[in-house]
Amino acid sequence: xxxxxxxxxxxxxxxxxxxxxxxxxxxxxxxxxxxxxxxxxxxxxxxxxxxxxxxxxxxxxxxxxxxxxxxxxxxxxxxxxxxxxxxxxxxxxxxxxxxxxxxx
Amino acid sequence: xxxxxxxxxxxxxxxxxxxxxxxxxxxxxxxxxxxxxxxxxxxxxxxxxxxxxxxxxxxxxxxxxxxxxxxxxxxxxxxxxxxxxxxxxxxxxxxxxxxxxxxx
DNA sequence: ATTATATATCGGTTTTTATCGATATGTCAA
DNA sequence: TTGACATATCGATAAAAACCGATATATAAT
Numbered sequence: 001x002x003x004x005x006x007x008x009x010x011x012x013x014x015x016x017x018x019x020x021x022x023x024x025x026x027x028x029x030x031x032x033x034x035x036x037x038x039x040x041x042x043x044x045x046x047x048x049x050x051x052x053x054x055x056x057x058x059x060x061x062x063x064x065x066x067x068x069x070x071x072x073x074x075x076x077x078x079x080x081x082x083x084x085x086x087x088x089x090x091x092x093x094x095x096x097x098x099x100x101x102x103x104x
Numbered sequence: 105x106x107x108x109x110x111x112x113x114x115x116x117x118x119x120x121x122x123x124x125x126x127x128x129x130x131x132x133x134x135x136x137x138x139x140x141x142x143x144x145x146x147x148x149x150x151x152x153x154x155x156x157x158x159x160x161x162x163x164x165x166x167x168x169x170x171x172x173x174x175x176x177x178x179x180x181x182x183x184x185x186x187x188x189x190x191x192x193x194x195x196x197x198x199x200x201x202x203x204x205x206x207x208x
Numbered sequence: 209a210t211t212a213t214a215t216a217t218c219g220g221t222t223t224t225t226a227t228c229g230a231t232a233t234g235t236c237a238a
Numbered sequence: 239t240t241g242a243c244a245t246a247t248c249g250a251t252a253a254a255a256a257c258c259g260a261t262a263t264a265t266a267a268t
Contacts, residue, residue, distance in 0.1 A: 004115055011111035061257055082214045082265045101201040165227055167246055186235045186244045
């Protein structure tokens with residue numbers, strides 16, 4: 001987890017919003033998990049399409065954002081069928097907050 | 105203090121270094137305060153020239169960096185004669201770390 | 209097999225950021 | 239008041255990021 005990459009990922013309004021939205025997925029993405037059979041639930045995960053709809057940017061842009069945030073360590077993902085579900089990587093985020101507090 | 109501006113300011117290696125160096129000015133800037141009469145000491149402040157030397161970038165670039173970091177709220181400055189001294193704005197940095205921990 | 213759907217990747221254009229040298233501004237010393 | 243120095247700002251170019259539509263890939267349904 002490179003701090004610089006995390007700072008870059010967070011220095012964009014839409015990406016910052018995505019991270020915040022994913023704190024309360026059920027609140028911001030009402031139809032969350034609609035495509036998932038219950039036995040494969042991925043807690044807190046939201047599919048790209050739902051995020052795109054809310055973010056109001058093109059499909060390719062949002063896909064790119066999510067990849068970038070994942071590479072930075074802020075998100076993790078799982079693919080179920082044709083959907084990719086993204087959710088926060090809470091442990092990495094916690095570590096980053098800790099890094100900021102002590103090292104910066 | 106706009107979080108986005110802070111993230112942008114921190115998403116550059118040199119700027120991030122400057123912020124870290126200023127945590128221990130006496131360690132990283134040996135001749136710190138050399139131009140200052142003792143009665144006007146500005147605790148933790150380092151002049152632009154010393155920072156530039158250490159940062160190994162042009163004078164205009166470093167000056168620009170410092171201005172940007174100040175606008176973001178990470179630094180504060182005072183002018184003494186022909187020198188501008190910059191130091192960390194610890195309270196703002198603490199607030200930002202707190203924001204990150206609770207809001208992000 | 210074909211079609212439909214979701215997501216990822218590609219290629220290109222526009223916008224922003226990085227970075228420098230040159231110049232302006234402000235201060236000090238002779 | 240002239241000259242030297244520190245810093246800030248300007249103007250320009252180069253590099254990187256943003257962003258989109260088009261296309262590729264993977265899965266699912268018919």
